[in-house]
Amino acid sequence: LETKTAPGVVTFEHGSLGSRYRIEATDDCGLTHVYQDVLLQDPAAIAGSIADRISVCDGDPVHIKAVKFPGATYSWTLPDGTHSHDQELSFVGTSDKAGKYTVDIQLNTCNATITGTYRVRIAHLSESAGTHTQRTCAGQSAVFAPADPVATVNGQPVDEDELEFQWQYTKTPTDANSWKPIFGATEKSVEYVAAYPGTYYLRRTTILGDCVAVGGLCTLTVDPGITVTMSAAERRVVIDHKNPFLLTAGLITGPAARTYVWQRSLDGKTWTDIGTDVSYTETQRLAPVVYYRRIIRSGTCETKGEPITVIFKRRYPAMVNPQLRQRVDQHW
Structure with missing residues (x-):
């Protein structure tokens, strides 16, 4: 494209922005060849x-590195108004370091200044560190609702909609790889049902962008559940006499240490405590139909038995045939 001969620096006027050129320098003997590739760019386009x-x-390292130009000088303006003249800025991310960073690059190859702009967003996220413990029995639910996490961006609180929650569980909390997500547990609180006895550990993780915080340990102790099997004859009882009668409420399996509460209701809605034995003997007749049920408790476990419907048959007085009575009277 262009050839020049000179003992020192050579200036080429030929070129168009965006094009790449190769400059070849050769000594007088033609033995030494030096190549240099050059890309012509507009300073304004570079700045854009x-x-x-x-x-x-929050707490992560931050590195902001301006484009390197040989011999260029750099002037940074930081969010707090201070200045730096390094090509690269390095600092620990804290909320007071958030904001706009502007760098002016003074090129030494031409009379031009390139300006670059970097915006730094610092997110702070911390979870509730408190521990929580509950006790329940197999098949019953337990609710854990730790305090809200603290989340800010550039020092300002964020909406809860920007946060993602995921509850996890394990039986070995010291094993970091044992934690598994609880399917569907993506709210601030969790209602967890353990099907089997044992000790379970839960925790909440909160996500804000690329930041993740892990909450305190929630411990759930699950006792064996109580199972009751009732027969049809126990669920519906017909009484046609005036004597006291015995009510039973099924076969019980589960913990041996348990207490009982018998209840009675005339409408099946409002219940009154009437006994504390495994079975109940009734001596009263309060209505044509009366409902009974037995509640079994063992530790934190409680099972309400199915309602027992007791039907009292109406008893009529013995009737004497009038003609028979008349014959008897005449006989006397």
Whole structure:
């Protein structure tokens, strides 16, 4: 494209922006060849491409590196108004470091200044560190609702909609790889049902962008459940006499240490405590139909038995045939 001969520096006027050129320098003997590739760029176009958004978590290292130009000088303006003249800025991300970072790059090859802009977003996320314990029995639910996590971006609180929650569980909390997500447990609180006795450990993780915080340990102790099997004859009882009668409420399996409460109701809605034995002997007749049920408790476990419907048959007085009575009277 262009050839020049000179003992020192050579200036080429030929070139168009965006094109790449190769400059070849050769000594007078033609023995030494030096190559240099050159890309012609407009400083204004370069400045337009020097922009970035950086998001980090509170406490993470931050590195902002301006484009390197040989011999260029750099002048940074930080969010707090201070200045730096390094090509690269390095600091620990904290909320007071968030904001706009502007760098002016003074090129030494031409009379031009390139300006770049970097915006730094600092997210702070901390979970509730408190521990929680509950006790329940197999098949019954337990609710854990720790305090809300603290979440800010650039020092300002964020909406809860920006947070993601995921509850996890394990039986070996010291094994970091044993934690598994609980399917569907993506709210601030969790209602957990353990099907089998044992000790379960739960925790909540909160996510804000790339930041993850892990909450305190929730311990759930699950006792064996109580199972009651009732027969049809126990669920519906017909009484046609005036004597006291015995009510039973099924076969019980589960913990041996348990207590009982018998209840009675005239409408099946409002219940009154009437006994504390495994069975109940009734001596009263309060209505044509009366309902009974037995509640069994063992530790934190409680099982309400199915309602027992007791039907009292109406008893009529013995009737004497009038003609028979008349014959008897005449006989006397």
